[in-house]
Structure formats: structure tokens, C-alpha cells
Amino acid sequence: MNRREKEQYLRDYGILKAKGKPFFPYAVTKDGAMACVVLAVIITMSLVLGAGQGPKPNPTTTSYVPRPDWYFFFLFELLRVVKPDSLTQLATIGIPTLGMIALFLLPFYDRSPERRPEHRPIAMVTFVVVVGAMALLTYQGAHAGDPTTISLPTPQRIVKAGGATLAEYEAGKAVVAQSGCLACHKIGENGNGGPGPNLTRVATRLPAGAIARTLVNPTAPMPSFRNLPPNKFKAAVAFLNQLK
Amino acid sequence: MPRLPTPKLPAALQGPPPRPGEENGNVAPADAAKEAGITVVDWVDERTSLSGAARWLMFRKIPKGTNWYYTLGSATLFAFLSQAVTGVFLAMYYRPDAGGGAYESIRHITDQVFLGQFVRGMHLWGASVMVVLVFLHMARTFLFGAYKYPRELNWVIGVVLLILTLVMALTGYLLPFDQRAYWATVVANNITATGPLIGPYLGDFLRAGPEFGATTLSRFYSIHMLVVPGLIAALIGAHLYLVTKLGTTAPPWQKVETRPELNEAEV
Ligand code: HEM
Numbered sequence: 001m002n003r004r005e006k007e008q009y010l011r012d013y014g015i016l017k018a019k020g021k022p023f024f025p026y027a028v029t030k031d032g033a034m035a036c037v038v039l040a041v042i043i044t045m046s047l048v049l050g051a052g053q054g055p056k057p058n059p060t061t062t063s064y065v066p067r068p069d070w071y072f073f074f075l076f077e078l079l080r081v082v083k084p085d086s087l088t089q090l091a092t093i094g095i096p097t098l099g100m101i102a103l104f105l106l107p108f109y110d111r112s113p114e115r116r117p118e119h120r121p122i123a124m125v126t127f128v129v130v131v132g133a134m135a136l137l138t139y140q141g142a143h144a145g146d147p148t149t150i151s152l153p154t155p156q157r158i159v160k161a162g163g164a165t166l167a168e169y170e171a172g173k174a175v176v177a178q179s180g181c182l183a184c185h186k187i188g189e190n191g192n193g194g195p196g197p198n199l200t201r202v203a204t205r206l207p208a209g210a211i212a213r214t215l216v217n218p219t220a221p222m223p224s225f226r227n228l229p230p231n232k233f234k235a236a237v238a239f240l241n242q243l244k
Numbered sequence: 245m246p247r248l249p250t251p252k253l254p255a256a257l258q259g260p261p262p263r264p265g266e267e268n269g270n271v272a273p274a275d276a277a278k279e280a281g282i283t284v285v286d287w288v289d290e291r292t293s294l295s296g297a298a299r300w301l302m303f304r305k306i307p308k309g310t311n312w313y314y315t316l317g318s319a320t321l322f323a324f325l326s327q328a329v330t331g332v333f334l335a336m337y338y339r340p341d342a343g344g345g346a347y348e349s350i351r352h353i354t355d356q357v358f359l360g361q362f363v364r365g366m367h368l369w370g371a372s373v374m375v376v377l378v379f380l381h382m383a384r385t386f387l388f389g390a391y392k393y394p395r396e397l398n399w400v401i402g403v404v405l406l407i408l409t410l411v412m413a414l415t416g417y418l419l420p421f422d423q424r425a426y427w428a429t430v431v432a433n434n435i436t437a438t439g440p441l442i443g444p445y446l447g448d449f450l451r452a453g454p455e456f457g458a459t460t461l462s463r464f465y466s467i468h469m470l471v472v473p474g475l476i477a478a479l480i481g482a483h484l485y486l487v488t489k490l491g492t493t494a495p496p497w498q499k500v501e502t503r504p505e506l507n508e509a510e511v
Contacts, residue, residue, distance in 0.1 A: 001393050009393060015501075016307040016494040024302040027310065034315035035322040042326060042373055046365030053354055056347055057426030059457070068428050069417055071375045071410075079435075093439040103403045106386075107396035115389030115496035127386065 005113040073141030074134045080141075143189060150177045152188035152200075158242060172239025175232045179225065187243070196222060203244040212237045300488065307494035313388075314492060316381040321480060323374035327412075330367040331469060338419065340465035342458040346421040371413055378409050390493045398486040401479055408476050415468035421461060429464070430456055 001009070021027075068076050078091045110123065117124055150173050158169050182191030186198045202211065215237065216226045228236065271279070289295045306314075337353045337360070339345040353360040382402065385391055391399035418429040433456065437447025452459035 006393055012500040013307065013491070013494065016309070016498055017305050017491055020305040020307040020310065020494075022303045023306050027306050027314070028302075030312065030315050031318040034312075034319045038319050038322050038373060038377070039326065042323070042366050042370045045369035045373070046362055049365065049369060051354060051361055051364040051368050053347075053350055053420060054422035054424045056344070057421060057423050059426070067424065068432070069372075069413060071372070071413060089438055092435045093443065097439075100403065100407065103406075104400060107391045107393075107399050110392070113392070115392065115493075117387050117389075117496065120389070123386075127383075131383075 001111055001113045009113060070138065070142065074137035077137040077141035081137075150182075150187050150190050152190075152243075155242065168235050168238045169242055171232075172235035172237070175228070175236045176239055179228070179236070184222065199240065199243060201244055203241050208237055208241040211240050304488060304491065306492060307498070309495045309498040310492065311495065313384045316377060316384050317487075320374060320377040320381050321484075323370055323377055324476065324480070327367060327370050327374060328473065330363050330370060331473075333363050334367055335469055338465075340419070340462045342421065342461040346419065346461060350420045350422075371416060375409060375413060378406055382406060388493055389496055395486070395490055395493070398483060398490070401483045401486070405476060405479050405483065408472050408479070412468060412472050412476070415464045415472070418461065418464045419468065429460075433460075 075092065075096065078095060081091075112120070114120055152173070154166070154169060154173075158166055176187070177190075181187070181196075181199070184196035185191050186200065188200055206214070212233075214222075215228075215233070216224060218224055225233065225236075285295070334353065337349055337357055339349040341349075350364075353364055355361070385399065385402065414429075414432060417432075418425050433447055433450055436450060437444050439446065450460065450463065452463040
């Protein structure tokens with residue numbers, strides 16, 4: 001904004017202000033009403049959702065995968081999406097820092113006098129993109145299942161078969177969930193998208209024998225699982241063989 | 245209604261005799277109370293000149309077209325005040341003791357203290373509400389172009405407030421000291437430590453020692469309940485001073501009708 005534009009703004013603003021209403025009581029009433037709404041929302045959430053407490057912290061566990069509060073989900077998801085190690089720093093520190101710097105300096109690089117959104121295309125597109133990206137990442141972060149469980153529903157045919165088939169399927173699901181496969185494979189909603197292939201429909205690609213062979217003799221970087229106790233190994237293969 | 249005869253006040257307690265022309269004596273209690281109120285206000289004002297400031301704050305004009313979106317800032321302020329009040333009550337029972345005391349005190353608050361779970365719930369969910377409101381308020385000022393001349397500085401203060409609000413959320417997350425809190429904060433701390441330049445120092449400072457544990461918890465606690473709230477309160481003061489001084493923007497679509505009889509002198 002140059003000097004003329006500044007003076008123009010102050011003049012126009014002065015006129016609008018002179019025609020306005022006093023803060024008290026007009027704005028105070030609105031603010032007060034809003035404060036009541038905020039209080040009502042907080043109280044309702046407290047009554048309905050309560051405040052829980054998890055188990056005591058165990059500093060020696062290695063299988064617990066922490067989750068942040070929901071407003072940091074987008075960062076958490078960014079961390080999961082950005083795979084190569086060399087780039088994780090960029091995701092965790094770089095992007096938030098750059099974002100903050102961009103926010104700080106906003107009034108200093110956007111100096112046009114225009115204030116109507118429909119005349120600020122760059123600002124509006126940026127706004128939509130940033131809000132959209134954060135919303136998407138937050139949504140995905142919220143739905144990235146817990147990495148030590150598999151939330152895949154048990155297929156109808158196995159529930160029908162019941163008995164030993166069902167028991168073996170459930171046992172295998174637990175073994176696979178707890179053996180760290182999800183660190184490299186995605187099964188349904190859970191697990192990471194790489195470096196291993198998605199296993200949600202692995203049985204359509206591989207017969208049971210090939211799955212078992214992969215587990216015993218995998219290609220690097222996948223570790224071998226030949227040391228699993230035989231019954232667990234059998235259950236895991238049976239479970240994987242039903243993923244179609 | 246007939247009144248009971250009242251004894252005369254001793255001379256020492258009587259006011260000066262009514263001046264000629266003034267109605268004598270019988271002031272109604274309501275009038276007397278009002279008179280006393282005015283006297284007190286006058287007394288304070290004579291020594292502080294606060295009434296000018298109050299008038300400046302309360303009777304300033306808000307521009308034509310001001311709408312409900314302008315309440316988001318004060319709603320954020322209200323959420324902050326709610327956090328402050330509920331936080332004070334939680335601090336009465338909380339113990340920042342990583343050896344199990346913190347966990348136990350949270351359990352005590354939740355299960356035993358009268359309304360404890362309710363107040364904890366308000367503080368917990370109030371945090372989410374405040375974060376949402378800060379973002380909405382920021383979106384409002386962004387969309388209305390309110391960060392432009394002459395309000396640049398207020399935007400910058402706002403960004404600091406945003407960061408501090410998120411720091412509150414992050415440091416508060418550790419305090420329940422359960423499995424979730426512990427591990428999420430370990431991760432957050434490790435991420436901080438990978439930052440360039442000051443990252444490792446900041447990580448060390450937050451961890452407060454070679455091991456994540458006892459000292460970390462008390463450090464997070466003092467940051468969460470003293471340092472950052474103090475900074476936020478001070479910056480909200482600066483933010484609101486500027487809002488009052490510069491006035492809030494009119495909505496960008498508000499037409500300015502320049503009529504010749506309304507010139508700057510009137511403004
Ligand atoms: C603790 C957090 C905050 C509080 C309590 C707060 C409070 C307020 C209040 C009460 C107003 C008066 C007008 C209105 O309500 O819209 C205001 C205006 C303003 N705020 Fe904030 N604010 C906070 C955070 C922020 C943030 C994060 C930003 C942006 C980065 C920001 C930027 C502004 C600007 C530019 C104005 C002037 C708006 C105008 O003149 O129309 N504030 N703030």
C-alpha cells in the first residue's frame with residue numbers, strides 16, 4: 001500500500017466507524033451470547049465425553065505406538081506419509097517452521113490494499129489448499145488404525161464355517177498384528193503403505209505355500225519369521241491365506 | 245407507612261448541615277447507596293483517571309456491518325479464561341511426580357474429588373475448543389483482510405498467540421502421565437531435538453536431563469501452568485490494546501457512502 005492508499009483506507013474506515021454503534025452494549029451483547037455458547041459446548045463435551053485415564057506409563061515397552069492429540073494428527077500423518085528417512089526432518093520440522101514463517105510475514109509480503117476475498121485469488125486459493133490439506137491429513141491421521149491391531153472384519157464365510165477355522169483365523173490375525181508386519185505392510189486400514197506390498201488381498205496373488213515360503217525365506221528387507229512357534233506360524237499363514 | 249422514630253445520630257457521625265436550598269435530610273436508601281457508589285468511583289477515578297480508559301474501551305464505536313464473525317476473538321479469550329479457572333482447580337490436586345504421584349493424583353481427581361472428573365473434562369475439552377476457536381478467528385481475520393495496514397502488528401502478535409496455544413496443548417498432554425501421554429511426549433521431544441540449530445538444545449532443555457522422566461514432568465508442568473499462560477495473558481493484553489486503539493475492521497464488502505456533509509472533521 002502506498003501513502004495515498006493508506007490515507008484512503010483510514011478515511012473510509014473513519015466514515016464506517018463514525019456510522020457504527022458503540023461497543024457497549026451492542027458488541028458486548030453478541031460477545032456475551034457467544035461466551036455462553038462456548039461455555040455450553042465445553043460443559044456438554046465434558047459431561048458427554050468425560051475424561052479418561054490410560055494405563056500407567058511403561059518406559060520399557062517397545063510395541064506401544066503413541067498417538068498425539070487430534071490437532072496434531074496432520075503432523076503425525078505427514079510423518080507417516082513422508083517415507084524416506086532423509087525427508088522426515090523436512091516433514092516434522094521443516095514444513096511447520098516454514099508454515100509459521102509464512103504466517104508471520106504475511107502482512108509484509110501481501111501488501112495490496114484489496115480486502116474483498118473475491119478480488120484476492122492467490123490468497124483464497126492458498127487458503128483453500130492449506131485448509132484442505134490440513135483437513136485431509138487430519139482425517140487420515142485419525143483413521144490410521146492402531147499399528148498393533150488389525151481392524152479387518154472377519155469375512156462372512158469364515159464366521160459361517162465357525163469352529164476350528166474361525167479360531168485359527170482369529171489367532172492368526174492376532175499373531176500377524178503383533179509380529180510387527182504392520183511396520184512394513186498395510187492390511188486393511190492398518191499398517192504402513194511401504195516398503196512391503198499391501199497384504200489386504202495377498203491370497204489372490206499367492207497360494208498358501210508361497211506365503212509360508214515368504215515368511216521363512218523372505219527377500220530383504222523383510223526379516224524371516226521362521227522362529228515363530230509352529231502353531232502361531234500355521235495360524236498366521238491360515239489368516240493370510242484368507243485375505244482375498 | 246408510618247416509620248418508627250429513629251434516634252438522632254451523634255454529632256460526630258452527622259454530615260455537614262444541609263446547605264440552604266437543598267432538601268434537608270431524608271434521602272431514600274437507594275439514593276444513598278447510589279450516592280455512595282458514585283463517591284467511591286469518584287474517589288478511585290480522582291486517583292487513577294481510569295474512567296477515561298473505561299469509556300475509551302466500552303464506548304468506542306464499532307464500524308457499520310460488524311457481524312457475528314467478530315465474536316470469534318472474544319470467544320477465544322473466553323475459552324482461555326475457562327482454561328485458566330479450571331486449571332487453577334486442577335492444580336490444587338495435581339502432583340507433578342513422575343514416580344507415580346502424577347498418575348495417582350489424576351486418578352484421585354477423576355474418581356474421588358467432588359466434580360473432579362467434570363472439571364478435568366472441561367479443561368481437557370476446553371483445550372480442543374480453544375484450538376478450534378483460535379484457528380477460526382485466524383481464518384476470519386485472514387479472509388477479511390484484517391491483517392493489512394494498519395493492523396500488521398496485531399496479526400504478528402496473533403501468530404505468537406497461536407504458537408503459544410499449541411505449546412499449551414503439547415505440554416498439557418504429558419501431565420496425566422499415562423502410557424499415551426508419556427510416549428506421545430517422548431516422540432514430540434525427539435522430533436524437537438532433530439530440529440536445525442537450536443533443535444538439540446531445545447530437546448535437552450525440555451527433557452531436562454539425560455533421561456525422559458521425573459525432571460521432564462516438572463519442567464513441562466511449570467511451562468504449562470506458569471510460563472506460557474503468563475505470556476499468553478500478556479500478549480492478549482497487547483492484542484486487545486491494539487484492537488481498541490485501531491478499531492476492528494469493517495467487513496470488506498461494506499460500502500462507504502461518502503456524503504459531503506460527513507467530512508473528516510466529524511470523524
Ligand atoms: C489466544 C488467542 C487470541 C485471542 C484471545 C484473540 C482475541 C482477539 C479479539 C477479542 C479481537 C477483536 C476482534 C475480533 O474478535 O475479531 C481480535 C482481533 C484480531 N486478531 Fe486476535 N486473538 C487471538 C489470536 C489471534 C491469532 C492466532 C491471529 C492471527 C494470526 C489474530 C489476529 C487478529 C487480528 C488481525 C485482529 C484484528 C481484526 C480486525 O481488526 O478486524 N488473533 N483478537
